[in-house]
Amino acid sequence: MSATPSTAFEIAAAVRAGSVRAIDVLEAHLGRIAARETDIHAFNLVTADEARAAATRIDDLVAAGRDPGPLAGVPIALKDNMCTRGVPTTCSSRILEGWKPPYDATVVSRLAAMGAVSVGKTNLDEFAMGSSTENSAFGVTLNPRDTSRVAGGSSGGSAAAVAAAFAPVSLGSDTGGSIRQPAALCGVVGVKPTYGTVSRYGLVAFASSLDQIGPFSADVRDSALILESISGHDPLDSTSIPQGPLDLVSVLDHDVKGMRIGRITDMPEGADPDVLGRLEAAFDALRAAGATIVDVELPSLKYGLTAYYLIAPAEASSNLARYDGVRYGRRVDAVDTNSMYMATRAAGFGDEVKRRIMLGTYALSAGYYDAYYGKALKVRRLISDDFARAYATADVLLTPTSPIPAFKVGEKADDPLSMYLCDIYTIPTNLAGHPAMSVPFGESRDGLPIGVQVMASTLGEQPMFKVASALERHMNSSGGRS
Amino acid sequence: MSPAEIVVAPNDGSYLIDGYELVCGLEVHVELATATKLFSASANRFGDEPNTHIDPVTLGLPGALPVLNRHAVELAMRIGLALNCTVQPSTFHRKNYFYPDMPKAYQISQYDQPINVDGWLELPGGKRIGVERAHLEEDTGKSTHVGGTGGRIHGSDHSLIDFNRAGVPLVEIVGRPDIASPDEAKQYVTELRQILVAVGASDAKMEEGSMRCDANVSVRKPGAPLGTRCEIKNVNSVRSLGRAIEYEARRQIALIEAGESIRQETRHWDETDGRTHTLRTKEDADDYRYFLEPDLVPLDPGTEWIEAVRAALPMLPRERRLRLSRATGAPADGEAVMVVVERGQDDYVLAVAESGADVARALVHVKEAYAEQGARPSVPAADLARMIVMETSGKLTSTQAKTVLAELVANGGGDAEVIAAAKGFEAMDVSALEAIVDDAIAAQPDAWAKYCAGEEKAMGALVGAIMKASKGKADGKAVTALLQSKRG
Amino acid sequence: MPDTPSERISAAAVAKVARLARLDVSDDEINRMTGQLAGMLEHFADIDSLDLSDVAPMTQPYPLTNVFREDVVAPSLDRDEVLANAPAAEDGRFRVPPIIGLDG
Numbered sequence A: 001m002s003a004t005p006s007t008a009f010e011i012a013a014a015v016r017a018g019s020v021r022a023i024d025v026l027e028a029h030l031g032r033i034a035a036r037e038t039d040i041h042a043f044n045l046v047t048a049d050e051a052r053a054a055a056t057r058i059d060d061l062v063a064a065g066r067d068p069g070p071l072a073g074v075p076i077a078l079k080d081n082m083c084t085r086g087v088p089t090t091c092s093s094r095i096l097e098g099w100k101p102p103y104d105a106t107v108v109s110r111l112a113a114m115g116a117v118s119v120g121k122t123n124l125d126e127f128a129m130g131s132s133t134e135n136s137a138f139g140v141t142l143n144p145r146d147t148s149r150v151a152g153g154s155s156g157g158s159a160a161a162v163a164a165a166f167a168p169v170s171l172g173s174d175t176g177g178s179i180r181q182p183a184a185l186c187g188v189v190g191v192k193p194t195y196g197t198v199s200r201y202g203l204v205a206f207a208s209s210l211d212q213i214g215p216f217s218a219d220v221r222d223s224a225l226i227l228e229s230i231s232g233h234d235p236l237d238s239t240s241i242p243q244g245p246l247d248l249v250s251v252l253d254h255d256v257k258g259m260r261i262g263r264i265t266d267m268p269e270g271a272d273p274d275v276l277g278r279l280e281a282a283f284d285a286l287r288a289a290g291a292t293i294v295d296v297e298l299p300s301l302k303y304g305l306t307a308y309y310l311i312a313p314a315e316a317s318s319n320l321a322r323y324d325g326v327r328y329g330r331r332v333d334a335v336d337t338n339s340m341y342m343a344t345r346a347a348g349f350g351d352e353v354k355r356r357i358m359l360g361t362y363a364l365s366a367g368y369y370d371a372y373y374g375k376a377l378k379v380r381r382l383i384s385d386d387f388a389r390a391y392a393t394a395d396v397l398l399t400p401t402s403p404i405p406a407f408k409v410g411e412k413a414d415d416p417l418s419m420y421l422c423d424i425y426t427i428p429t430n431l432a433g434h435p436a437m438s439v440p441f442g443e444s445r446d447g448l449p450i451g452v453q454v455m456a457s458t459l460g461e462q463p464m465f466k467v468a469s470a471l472e473r474h475m476n477s478s479g480g481r482s
Numbered sequence B: 001m002s003p004a005e006i007v008v009a010p011n012d013g014s015y016l017i018d019g020y021e022l023v024c025g026l027e028v029h030v031e032l033a034t035a036t037k038l039f040s041a042s043a044n045r046f047g048d049e050p051n052t053h054i055d056p057v058t059l060g061l062p063g064a065l066p067v068l069n070r071h072a073v074e075l076a077m078r079i080g081l082a083l084n085c086t087v088q089p090s091t092f093h094r095k096n097y098f099y100p101d102m103p104k105a106y107q108i109s110q111y112d113q114p115i116n117v118d119g120w121l122e123l124p125g126g127k128r129i130g131v132e133r134a135h136l137e138e139d140t141g142k143s144t145h146v147g148g149t150g151g152r153i154h155g156s157d158h159s160l161i162d163f164n165r166a167g168v169p170l171v172e173i174v175g176r177p178d179i180a181s182p183d184e185a186k187q188y189v190t191e192l193r194q195i196l197v198a199v200g201a202s203d204a205k206m207e208e209g210s211m212r213c214d215a216n217v218s219v220r221k222p223g224a225p226l227g228t229r230c231e232i233k234n235v236n237s238v239r240s241l242g243r244a245i246e247y248e249a250r251r252q253i254a255l256i257e258a259g260e261s262i263r264q265e266t267r268h269w270d271e272t273d274g275r276t277h278t279l280r281t282k283e284d285a286d287d288y289r290y291f292l293e294p295d296l297v298p299l300d301p302g303t304e305w306i307e308a309v310r311a312a313l314p315m316l317p318r319e320r321r322l323r324l325s326r327a328t329g330a331p332a333d334g335e336a337v338m339v340v341v342e343r344g345q346d347d348y349v350l351a352v353a354e355s356g357a358d359v360a361r362a363l364v365h366v367k368e369a370y371a372e373q374g375a376r377p378s379v380p381a382a383d384l385a386r387m388i389v390m391e392t393s394g395k396l397t398s399t400q401a402k403t404v405l406a407e408l409v410a411n412g413g414g415d416a417e418v419i420a421a422a423k424g425f426e427a428m429d430v431s432a433l434e435a436i437v438d439d440a441i442a443a444q445p446d447a448w449a450k451y452c453a454g455e456e457k458a459m460g461a462l463v464g465a466i467m468k469a470s471k472g473k474a475d476g477k478a479v480t481a482l483l484q485s486k487r488g
Numbered sequence C: 001m002p003d004t005p006s007e008r009i010s011a012a013a014v015a016k017v018a019r020l021a022r023l024d025v026s027d028d029e030i031n032r033m034t035g036q037l038a039g040m041l042e043h044f045a046d047i048d049s050l051d052l053s054d055v056a057p058m059t060q061p062y063p064l065t066n067v068f069r070e071d072v073v074a075p076s077l078d079r080d081e082v083l084a085n086a087p088a089a090e091d092g093r094f095r096v097p098p099i100i101g102l103d104g
C-alpha cells in the first residue's frame, strides 16, 4: 500500500498509464479511513461500495485501452452540502436527514466525468454556518493534527479528510472563510476561487452572493488541478462567469520575481503573535524570491465582519425558508400547515442556524432593511472599492488566514461573536467576490499548523497560485522550519 | 404603492352609486404562452397528471438555481409595448412568504424595477386606463383541499399539492385606479384579453385561470379624498368581475352611510352567494422582506431587441376596429365591429369585400352567422361574397340570404347560386320587381296618393299587392326602397 | 438608531421575527435570543456612523447582465423518485395538513 502514489496528480498519471489500479488506490484510502475515521469523524457518510464500483469501472476502461479522464482514479471527498444523486445529502442538519437528491451538483457530475472517485460526504457546520464544525447535528470533526482541537469550519470534514489522508483532495464551500480557515487549522491547502468561476448548481445555498466551491489538497499543485477541473461556465448557474476553465497548473513553476506583494497596514488586529510571525516569515520568503513588498491601506476592511454578518444571514434566512417539511426532509406533524412549519423548523434546525435565520430575518424586515441589510450592501461596496485601490499597486495581498491556530473543542461554543471573529481575515474576499487561498506556512510554538492567506483580485487566480507555489517551495526547501 | 401616491383620473360624473364615485384599479395576472417555465426547463402545460412537469428549480430543491427564460422576457415585452409601456432595464427580487404551494417559500418577482412601466389601455369608447407596470414573476403550484365541504380550505382534512403550475411565467399587469364603473372594468378586461391573445402572449382564459383578475375597490363622494380600498380576489369571469365590484362598492357605501369605517383588507368573491367576504386584514399581512434575488442577474433588453419586438407586433384590436369601421361605416365601438374584431374575423370580412361584396353586408352576416367560427372561418370568403352579391342585386331576399348563408356555414362553403336554386329561390331581378311595383301603383291610385302625402300606413296595401304579384319572391326591403325612391 | 443593546431589539420584536421565520420558540429561548441578537447588533453598530449616502449598494460580486436560457423543454424529474423523498404523498401529490393559520 505504501507504494501507491499520494497526490491526485500522481494518482491520475499512474492510473491513466496503467501502472497503478484505481481500486488499489481506493483501498489504500479506505484502509486509512477504517483506521482513523472514528477518532476524526471527517465523514457523515463513506460511500465505499459506490466508490469501489466507480474505481472498478475506471480500471476496466484503462484495461480496454480507453482514457478514464484527467482525474482517473483520484479519490475525492465531498462536503455534504453538494447534491449527489441517490446519495444522502444532509448539510449536517436534522432537517435534511435521509434526503436523497434526485440530481447531481454540476461539480459532482464534472468530477465523475473526469474519472474522480467520490469516497463520501464530509461533515460540516450545519448549513455551513460556523468556523469549527462543532455545529453539526452529527457530531464534531476533530483536527487530525491534534484531536483535542477543532478542524475549523465550516468545511472541517473536507479539511480533516485531506489532513488525515483519507482522500488526496476534497471539495468544500466557502462563504466567509469556510475553506481557507479549516485548511489553515488542519495544515492543508484550501482555495476559494473568484465568485462565478465554479458552478453553484447543486451546492445547497447558504448565502448565494458569497458562496463558492473550492478544493482542499495536501499541496498547491493538486488544488490547481482540481480547480482547473471544476471551473468553467455552467449554463445552469446564472452567476457563472462565461469563460472556460482556469489555467493554473502551467503557472506553478513561474517565479515571483518582480511581483508586488501587498501588506495591509491597517489590518484588523487581534491575531496571535505566532500567526503574525509566520506572516512576516512569508513576506521575507517572497522578498528573498525577488518579489517587492508594498504597503496598502484598506480602511473599510474593519467593517467587513459587520457587513458579512448582516448580508449572509439575510440571504440565508431566505435560502433556508424552503425547509418547511412539505416536499423533502424532516417533518414534525401538526394539526395545520402553519403549526407544522413552526414545529418542523424548530426541531430540524440547530441553534446557530436558528440564530442566523433570526438575525437575517430581522435585518430584512420592514423598518430595519435600510438600517441593516441596505447599509451592509453599501459597506460591501466600500470594501470592494478599497480592494480595487489596493490591487492597483499590488498583484496579491498577504494576510493571516485565521487569527489563531486550531482551538480546543468547546472553547468558543458559548460565544457566537468570538467564533465569528475567526473569519475576520477571510470574510472580506467573499464580500468582494475575489479569489483567496490558504497555504500551510509552518507551525505555532505548540506545533499547530499555521496558514498564510494569499488574496488576489477578480480572476487573479494565476498570480495567487504563483505566490502560493513560491511559499510552498520555500517551506519544502527549508524543511518546514522557516 | 401607498394610497397617498395614487393619482386618480377624475370621474366625469356619469357613473355614481347613491351619490358615490367608484374608484377601481385592476391587477391582472396572465400566464405566458411559453413552452417552459420562467426559470427552468420543465414544461409549461395545463391539465396534465399532477407533478409531471417538475425539476429541481420548480420544486425548490436544495441547490437548485433559476435561469431566466428568454422567450418569457420577449412575451412580457410584447405585452408592455402593446400597452404603451416603456420597456426598461429591470431586476428580480425575492418576495418571502410561506405557503405550501410556494416551493422555495419565496416568489421571484420584479419589485422596484419592473420590465414595463407607465403605459395605458384605451377602452373602445376612447377612455384611457393607466397601466402602472407590467412585470414578470413566477406562478405558484396548486392546492386541492380534501375533506370538509366543497373543496374549501376551512374544514378540510388535508390538502394535496401539485407543482406543475409552479414556476410558470406570469406577467402581472397593474392598472391605475382609473376605472369608474363596473362596466369599464369589464371593458378593460375584455380589451386586455384581446390584446394578450393578439400579441400571442397568452391564451388569457379566465375560466382556466390563465388570466386572473384582482380588483382594488374604494368609493368616495365626488371631490372627496380617496376612500380606504379593499382588494377583491377569486373573480373568475368578466361577468363576475362586474358583479363583484358593484357588490363591493355598495357594501362600502352602506358601511359609510351607517357611520362605520372601512377596513383595508383582502376580500374573496363568492360566486354562489354573490358577495365578498373577508380573507385577511391588513394588520396580519405578511412582511415580505423583499430583497434583490442574488441568484439572478439584471435584465437589460436594450434598444435593438425592444425595437425588434415592437416592429413585429401585430395590429392590435383597437386599430383593427378602426380599420373595419372605416371600411364599413359602422361605428368602431358598435356591436358589430366589436364582436367581429373580438372573434378575430375582421380580416375575413375585408377579404369578403375584396371578393366584390358589399362590406357592410359582409360585416352584418359575419357578425350574425359566424358566432361559432373562429378567426379562420370555414366558409371561403369568395363563397360568402357571391351570396352577398346575389342579395344586393335582388336575386335573394334578405330572408332567403339568411337561409343560404346557414347552408354555407353548415357545409363549410359552397356555391350560393346552386344552394338558392335547390331551395327554389328564383331569381327576381331589379327590372322585374320594378314592373310589378309600377303595376301595383297603377292599380291602387288612392293608396299611392295617401302614401305620397306622407301617410306611411298606406304603404301596406301597396306592399301586400306587390308581394302577392311576385309570389313572395320580392325582397321586402327592396320593395320599400323602390316605393320610397318613386315617391321622391 | 437606538444606542444601547437592550434598545436595539426587544423580546417582542424577537418573537415577531420568530413568527415571520416560522420558528417555534419558547419564552426562554426568546429571552436568550434577545440577549444574543442585541449583543450582535451592538457589535454591528460600528457601521452606524458611516456616511453612506453616496455609496451604491453592492449586491453581486461579478457584474453580469442578460443571462438567459432558451425556451426548450427538458424531461421532468421522475415523480415517484421525488415523492419517495416527501414526508407525505397521496394521489401523485404532496400531502400537507389543513392549510389554515398561515396569515399572521
Ligand SMILES: [Mg+2]
Residues within 6 Å of the ligand: B027, B172
Ligand atoms: Mg399584486
Ligand SMILES: [Zn+2]
Residues within 6 Å of the ligand: B029, B137, B172
Ligand atoms: Zn403577482
